[in-house]
Amino acid sequence: MTTVMLPACDPEVIAVGAVETAGDLVVWEKSSRGPTVQGETKPDFVLWGTNLEMASNEADDEYITKSGTSFAAPMLAGLTGLLWESGRRAYGEGWQFRWTEARQYALYFSTKPSDAPINKDNAYGYGLPAMGTMLGEVSQVDASNPGGMEMLPMVMMIAMMSALTGGF
Numbered sequence: 001m002t003t004v005m006l007p008a009c010d011p012e013v014i015a016v017g018a019v020e021t022a023g024d025l026v027v028w029e030k031s032s033r034g035p036t037v038q039g040e041t042k043p044d045f046v047l048w049g050t051n052l053e054m055a056s057n058e059a060d061d062e063y064i065t066k067s068g069t070s071f072a073a074p075m076l077a078g079l080t081g082l083l084w085e086s087g088r089r090a091y092g093e094g095w096q097f098r099w100t101e102a103r104q105y106a107l108y109f110s111t112k113p114s115d116a117p118i119n120k121d122n123a124y125g126y127g128l129p130a131m132g133t134m135l136g137e138v139s140q141v142d143a144s145n146p147g148g149m150e151m152l153p154m155v156m157m158i159a160m161m162s163a164l165t166g167g168f
Contacts, residue, residue, distance in 0.1 A: 002036050004043070009036035014099045017125060018049025018072040025113050027123045031069055034122035043125040044103065045110065047072040079131050086138045097138075109134050 008015035018028040027033070028050050034042035049072035056062035080097060087095040102109075103126070107118065110127030120126050 002034055003032040004034050004036050004040075005032070008032065008042060009038065009040060011038075011040055012100060014045065014076065014103075015043040015125070016069060016073040016076050017043035017046040017123070018067070018069045019046045019124075019128060021048040021050045021052060025111070025128060028067070028069075030067075031072075041120050041122055041125070044099070044120070045076060045106070045125050046128050047075040076129070079129060079134070082131075082135055083138055086135055090139055 002009070004015060007013050015032070017031040017033070019031070020026045020028055027046065031046070031049065032043065034040060036042050049069050050067040051065055052067065052071050053063050053065050054071075056064045058064075076099075080099065083097040084095075087097055106120070106126035106129075109130050110125075111130055112118075112124045112127035116124050116127070
């Protein structure tokens, strides 16, 4: 039975599941899982979603702890902003980052527990994006190269595969 609902079940929507913030990379018990009613494998990615400390509405110097996929999805949005800005600084104002396009390389920049399927699955999706690696690779590509934007996916894939196999 699916727990992924609209709008997350749409193939063009990036669905984000939640993993436990502390300890092993474990999908949070209340995080939605696929497949969708239409048979799509969801979620697409997972991010931390439990025991997150955030600003309280009670006072300017107070914090509260909350959990939920409602907190995991904004983290992916924040990563999107960081990638977009890093790419624009490296390649110019026309550079854009889209998760719908990045999904084809997601296996190379996401991590999962060793016992999880390598391909996208209905619990972890592609996994937890390796944020530091992604940001590092985007900002290291030579902006003076006129084909730099077209080469980004290949550069990211080579660098991340090299890191996985012990290179660099």
